[in-house]
Each structure stands twice: as C-alpha cells, then as structure tokens.
Amino acid sequence: MEARTILVAGTASHVGKSTVAAGLCRYLAERGVDVAPFKAQNMSNNARAVARANGDGFGEIGVSQYVQANAARVPATTDHNPVLLKPRGDGESQLVLDGEAIEHFAAGEYYERHWERARETAEKAHERLAATHDVIVAEGAGSIAEINLHDRDLANVETARFADADVLLVADIERGGVFASILGTLELLPEDVRDRVVGVAITKFRGDRSLLEPGLDRIEQRTGVPVLGVLPYDDPGLPEEDSVSLPAVGSAETIGDDDGVAPDRTVTIAVPRFPRASNVTDVEPLARTRGVRVRFVPLDAPLDADAVVLTGTKNTVDDAIAAREAGLYAELRAFEGPIVGLCGGYQLLGERLANANVEGTGDAETVDGAGVLPVETRFSPEKTVEAVKRDLDGCGPLSGASGTVSGYEIHMGDSEHLADLDRPFDGEGAAAGDVLGTYLHGLFENRIAREAFAEAVYASAGRARPEARGDRESPYDRAAKLVAEIDLDALGL
Template identity: 40%
Template sequence: MLTLMVQGCTSDAGKSTVVAALCRWFARRGYSVAPFKPQNMALNSAVTVDGGEIGRSTALQALACGIEPHSDMNPVLLKPQTDMGAQVIIRGQVLGNMQALDYHAYKKTASEAVLAAWEALCSRYDVVIVEGAGSPAEINLRDNDIANMGFAERVDCPVILVADIDRGGVFAHLVGTLDLLPESEQQRTLGFVINRFRGDLSLLQGGLDWLEARTEKPVFGVLPYLHGLTLDAEDAVDEQGDHEEASLNVVVPVLPRMSNHNDFDPLRLHPKVNLHFVKMGEPWPQADLVILPGSKATRADLAFLREQGWDKQIQRHLRYGGKVLGICGGFQMLGERIDDPEGLESEPGSSEGLGWLSMSTRLVAGKQLRNVTGLFLPSDTPIHGYEIHNGVTEGAALSRPMLRLGDDHDGAISADGQVMGCYLHGLFDHAPAADSILQWAGLRTAAAVDYDAHRQQDLDRLADMIDASMDMTLLLSQIQ
C-alpha cells in the first residue's frame, strides 16, 4: 500500500487542494485511493454514506477519488461553537461539547479512534493520501499531536510540505518550518511543493536551487495559480461573485459561527447573480434576496445579527418587497422562538426569533444526518441535498412547506410568499432547483451552473496540473 501525508507551513497553504489533486491523479491511473484527515476543525461538513459527518473538504477529496465519503476518512471533526469550545465528532458521530483544555486532555483517547479509522481505510484501499491540519511547527500543539507529525510518526508515513508563494515569504516558511521539527520528523519530510505561483518559473529557479542545496531535499513541484478554481472550502469565505450581466443581488450576512457556507458557491458562479457577503461594520448593500446561512451557534449568531442592526435592514428589505431565505440555523432564526433547554449550543436558555414565520424550534440531542432527494414545492422541481441539524421545529407555518422529501415535508413559506426556509443544505447545487429558487427571488433567466459537473471539471484541472507541474516519478520512487 502507498501512503503519503501532505502537511502545510500555514493554514490555507493549499493542503486540501493538493490532496484533492493527488487523489484524482491516482484515481485516473486506476488506483483504489482514499483521502484521510486525522483531525479537522471546520464548520463546513458533509454527510457520509454510513450516516456520519466529516469535513466538507475531505468529502470533496472522496469525490476526487470516485468514491462515497465515509466517516473513517475524517475520524475527528471539531466544530467551533465559541472561542474556547467546540462540538467534538468522533468517527462521524457527536461525542459532545468540550472546552479547548478538556479536548487537549482527551486527545490520547481520540488518537485511538484515529488509528482505528486509519487501519480500516488501509485495509480497503491501495493508496491513502493524508492531509495535515494547520502547521506541524505549532510548538504549543505538539503534545499528543494527532493532526500532523504526531500521526505521521505513529503510522510511519512519509510527508511532503506545502507552502503558498502567493502570500509571500515562501522560502522562509519552508526552511523555518523544517528547522523547527525534530530530527526524525525532518528525515520523514521527503521534500516540498510550492503552491499558487504566478509568473515566469525561470525567475524562481535561483530560489529553488538554493532551497534544495540548503535543505538537501527536492522541490517536487511548483504549482501554478489556477484562476477560477471554485472548490468546497473548509472554513474561509471566498470572494463574492460579481458579474457584469447580473440582474439579481443576493446578500448573505457573515455570522461568527456560520456553517456550510459552501451552500453559496454555485451562486458565486452564476452569471446572473451578484453575491455579496456582508461582514461586521460594512454597509448593507442593495439586495433582491437575503439568505440567512446555517449556524453552529444559532442563538448566539442571532444575537450578533441584531447587534449589527441587520434585523432592521432585513425588515426594511421585506417592506420594499424583497425576499428572504433561511437555511438550517437561518431557517430556525426566521421563527418566533428558539429554545435550547439542555445547552446543546451554548448556555441553556431561549431566544426570541425574528418572527417572520409562525413557528418555534427546540434544540434536542440527536443530530439529523442524511442525504435526501425531493421536490421544491412551489414549482415541483426535483432537488437534492443533505441535512445536518439539531432541533425540532413546530408551528402553523409548517402547513405551507417549502420541500417534500420522500414522505416528509420540510421548511415553510410565509403566507405572502416573501419568506421561506428549510433545513436542507445544497439547495443551489442542482441547476433546475437553483433556477426555480432564484425565479422565486425575482430572476427571470434560467442560467444556473451545474455545480456537480463544475466540481468534476475542476478536479480534472487539478489532476492535469499535477501532470504538468509535479515530478510524480521522483515522488513515487520515494514512497513505494
């Protein structure tokens, strides 16, 4: 079996992208390949084939491999709920909420789940491509490390180190990171990959020669900056999409614990949509449609929304005939009340909702995790997506549902048709459903992107990049 771990000098160095690229490269050559991320901290997640929950970027890597995502691929997922605490998910299922120090002490136990998942994957696949988290040189996190070199040392896995040249200081990042590692981990590091390069490669050659002489390790490749690449991110909110011919303005308020913002990636690509993420302190832009996103701390994010005065901005938007859509936690905010008696997301208590749908939500233990298909009821358009939520919602508004999912209904539409919401993520991934929802919002042109096909095309672009820019013969010779 072939194994390789991709670690980065920093967060957002391109680890996820390089792993996805390698997964597609091996899959195109007939290998049975799977991704593995021992520990991930992210609010973007996906539902697995075995009914679990893993980081969204790992699910994308599974797609690159041509396989269904499985909870073994990301055995530890941390979903931040406060600055000091997170929901801990072990092999796809919620263990509970932990403060940072408590989780640090728990990592010895978590490592056993990581190793069990690793062994299960190794028994099923010919190649496993592992992704680290953050940087291996974070000295304060090295004790009981299960995310980077601690894992690599435990399973005897070779490592390549990735750095992002687009942010500057690439040689300092690579040399500094390597120098901070113990001797055994330096020996484990096979070489380097430089990511997101723009310009004439010959102008970089002197630096590459110096790096290889200084470290006695090869640069396996310099990967170009791929313009227009849109793939599921772990957490970072990408730039909004502005199009000259756009006729629909969509506004999404950025909440502190916003989850699954990849829901909006298809809108970023839509030629008729201007997508604007509004952050704290920014002026509220003109909007035709406001979307309240999912949240990992719904009551706290609702309080933040009110602190910014965004509730008044949205109320004004509705008075002038605008439309509002709520997804998951955003759907819960649209109701009259949110109760969390057990303190599942924060301190036990209740919060007054925005009151635009006559319903209330009670957060209860037991997370709903499922992939579903159904109909968008206003137009009877087929739709598919996934549910990841706690909470039971009840009230008169549910008598006007937004979706039919099998024998069940989901969501609600206000009597005047201006406000609707549901628990389903991925509403815009399927072009016919996206067209229907955007037509409800006021767009008359059916021009949505087939986002599933777009993902596949971008994954092929990544594999083509590996073919053109990495010395895979040299890399394979060192990991076989």
C-alpha cells in the first residue's frame, strides 16, 4: 500500500509550516508510524550535506528537511528535498537537483528552461519515499494561494496533485487578519486543490481561547473547512529555514538565552550580517547557551562585542567586497577578542581570494581578504559537498577542546596556509592566536566545541560564566507537543 501524504501548506511565509511538519514527524514516529518528510522545492541558503538517495556520495538539502528527518528518526537523504534553489544575489539562484548543483540562472530562466525537469525530479523522489514509508509529511512553501504561480507552484499545487495529498492549511494569528487570510486562501485555490483541504491549524495564539471561538465558528460555516487546532505561541528551538527570521541587511537584532543571568555574567557575540549570508543556523547553538547573546550587526557597525563569528555566504567574493567597503575589515583587524570564521567567513578572514571571477559576479581575478589569517583561498568550478567527522585538537579560541566533532562542508574553493598555522580539525582549518577558520558547518552543534568557545569568550571578557542549566526538552518533542493540539484523528493520523 502506497504512503499517505499530508501537505502542510500555509497562508503566507513564516506561519509555522516547518514547525508543524517537524512536530507531525516526531509525533507519528513516537507512535511507531514509519514517517518521512518531503519538500518538493525549497528556496534557502541554509542547507545541509546528506547522503544522496542513489547512494553516490553526498548532496544538499534545505535545513528544515534535515531537521524533519531527525524528528522522524530517519536518515536524511536528498529525496527529502529534491529541488533546492540557493539565492546568490543580483536576481540569480543556484539550482540543486537530487542534491547536485546544476547551474546558476535568473528566476525567469528557471521556469523557462528547468521547471519541467525539476517537477519530474520531485515527483520521482516522492514516489521513492512513498514506496518505503507509511506517511509522508510534505511541507509547502510560502503561500499556497499565489495565483500568479499556480501553473508552476511545485512545492504546493503540484505536490498536492502528484502526491494525491490531503492539505492541512496553516495560518498565523500573531500577524493579524487570520480569518481573512484563511478565507482568501481558500477562495483563491484551484478547485481541485481546494477540495483536498481537510482542515486548518492556527498557530502562535496568545490569550483566551474563548474569545476566538466566534471567529472559528464563522470561518467554518463560511468555508465548510474545520479548524482542527489552535496552537499556542511557542518556539521549540528548531533551526530556521531561511533568512525571513534574520534582521534586514543594515539593521541589528540580538538573540540569546539570558534566562535570569545577571548582565555582568553575560557575553555578546557579534555576527556581521552579510548581504548573501548562508547557513546562519550555525550560530543558533551559541544563542541557546546560557548567558550567551548573539547579535546580528550591520557590516558598517562597530564590533562592540566580546567575540565575533563570521557565518557562511553564498558568494564570498561579493560579500568580501561589501565587507571591505563597509569598514568591517578594519574592525576585524582591530578586534581583540576571539574570532571564528565558518566556511565563507573563513575564506574572508584570509589574505586574498584568488580566481575570484569564478565565484563572484564581477571580473576581478583577485580580491583582498581581511588579512586576519595568513591564508589564501583559490576558487574553482568544483564544489565540495560532504558530511564529515574529524578529531578536534583544540587551539586558538577552541583551546583545551579535544574529541571527535561532526558536521558538513558545502563550499567552492580551497584554502592554503601562507605561514605555519595550527590545523585544528585533522589538518583542516587554520588557527592563529584568538582567530580560527574552518569549513566545518555545524561546528557549534558539537558540545565540546561550543563549550570551549564559550569558555574562551568568557575568559577573554574577564567574566565568570553562570552555572550550567539542566538539559532542556528536545525541540523535536516540544514541536510534537504543539501539534498534539491539532485534532489528528480528523486527519486520520
């Protein structure tokens, strides 16, 4: 018997689809259901390296499907997100099919040249999952009611059709206008897709449920679609899928876990906000560390913090130019605390970027780096995508740490040391003084690395760390508790 597919679609972007999908995956897995996540087409620069479905090495998928696979307790593969679009600026994206980067293109070119192939790729991936699992929890993208895209809406309309899916519509009450968004979405759906909507889940509710009841009754009477659940406002702590949750370029925002910690026992890590930032989820484990605050700052802002982390970037060369022009290079050279560069951030810390015209959008063959590490990065068309485990020999801002760390690499270019530097990760990476660079995404998901860096930041700041807190409930289990508010019996689950 082929798997049943539930499509978690939304009235808009950032309404909680990823959380609901992850929660359903964990809820069902806990009850012995063989469940798998799926997203036909994703647009995100937050990606993970996972096993390719054909067994040939590694490929890229969006971070939310990696998270949902963990929630479902199944190994993540490229079938969980067979089509990935990675924006790189100036209206261009990189197309990744079945985990493999194909080429860069403008938006219109994708629909003209690649969409049919992408649809076929997605449908075949779903067929493979459906043949080996009982339930597929598919996540839509943005709004399912984008009428200008209904003839080519792969993640929503086409998934509903080729997967023969039941649709759970998710609407966010916090942004206001929830009843209008539900009604408008249902009115604008193609008739065959509208007939697949089995219920609505309202997310991010605060307050007295009884005050909401009259509206729930009216919307059900008007549409004939039941409201199956009202989920309380809660952030389980799952990694964010895309840049919607980041502050806009040029603005600042601080996240972190103060949790009753006195101000004189907190530290702040500055994260310069690159225009083409990618894999910013790398810093989220730091923000969940007690007493640590992570502040996203504009490129031209002073680095008024206790440490700096440079995240990855989809286009190191263009972001290097932007960083230099904004004055970030001078700030980094003058900074006296710990600095860690991850992937593109590592490349940017070096002396120069060679063959820059391979990676950047301009014609320059060489672009200056910040000159904080004596390293040169040379770009080539080949792309490294792999999951890795390495022995950490702590040095620099990870001094004292030792053991095995795991993560993944997704990058173009290789970095060569121009001086005698420590190599903290089995020969990979570079460290000098309080500065460290590595291609290892997911570094701070490893407790030994995260704790070592936090200790280094506190020591550099001359502050005492607060006492550690007991382990918190798993974010997957918290998401499962949220979706338990939905009438899953009505969904047949």
